[in-house]
Amino acid sequence: MNDNKVGCDIRESLDKISSKMRRDYSESLRELNLHVGQDKLLARLWLGDGITQMQLCEHLKCEPPTVTNMVKSLELNGFIYRKRDEQDARVMRIYLTDKGKQLEEPVDLKWKQQQAKLLHSISPEELLILRELMKRMERNLF
Amino acid sequence: MNDNKVGCDIRESLDKISSKMRRDYSESLRELNLHVGQDKLLARLWLGDGITQMQLCEHLKCEPPTVTNMVKSLELNGFIYRKRDEQDARVMRIYLTDKGKQLEEPVDLKWKQQQAKLLHSISPEELLILRELMKRMERNLF
DNA sequence: GTGATAAAGTTAGCTTGCTAAGTAAAATTC
């Protein structure tokens, strides 16, 4: 009985936290001429570009048209460029421009700022517990 | 140093959990001819309809055009109807139709199913800790 | 009473998300 109320509270907090973070982060990224969602796509490219759109879909866990449209927009803004694979004409490989590479540091900074705000005054022990519980919930869903 | 890694893991889990839940819930609500986001709007009306759109904006913590468009769609699907306030012609009040009232139970069921999945095998003690930590994070943001 | 300001909602346009349907290329089957 009481578990349901507690569970409800958790669920609602989760919703509130994620939508608030998304909204704030979106506002913050605007200074860099980026939209929320694009940062993760770029983050994957910073690890190593030249990957295919399908790889991006898998990494980001979203559908191909979403990647197509995001990649288009990022290309338009000069952060990336696309080239057809030389062996397989169906495949598009995505590369960072210099402009795109230069975004890594400011984006990382904004990410860290938001993270610090979220976790402010939660002790290291509590963080470990929280990570464990989050992982458990994550596993429940996938 | 290590806190940063733990914090990063927490943040990433949060993102994964929320987007996965949103995707699954959206899929689930489709059976009821609802879109994710509309459920919360209806949930507020189930508590008591006849409220203004501004009240909905405040409750849902979103912008007025979002509510306008959601309300339009829900009205089109026959779940709600709108009436101008009698004292102030600027104000629209939102009411549930019978069809809209009947959605409460199935929506509540879907909500509970998803919650049960998310929190499966997390003990009551852990749930209390989790709730507390979520509330702390939430407070950090607002 | 008039003009200025504020409030409530709307329209237009953008984004990341999605589904459905389509095109082109590659792989598989016969």
Added chain:
DNA sequence: GAATTTTACTTAGCAAGCTAACTTTATCAC
């Protein structure tokens, strides 16, 4: 080798989100 199936991406259209600008109504200041 031809036909069929699968794969990678694209287009079109929908949604909830947002911002900017707008219209109408109410309130306030003078």
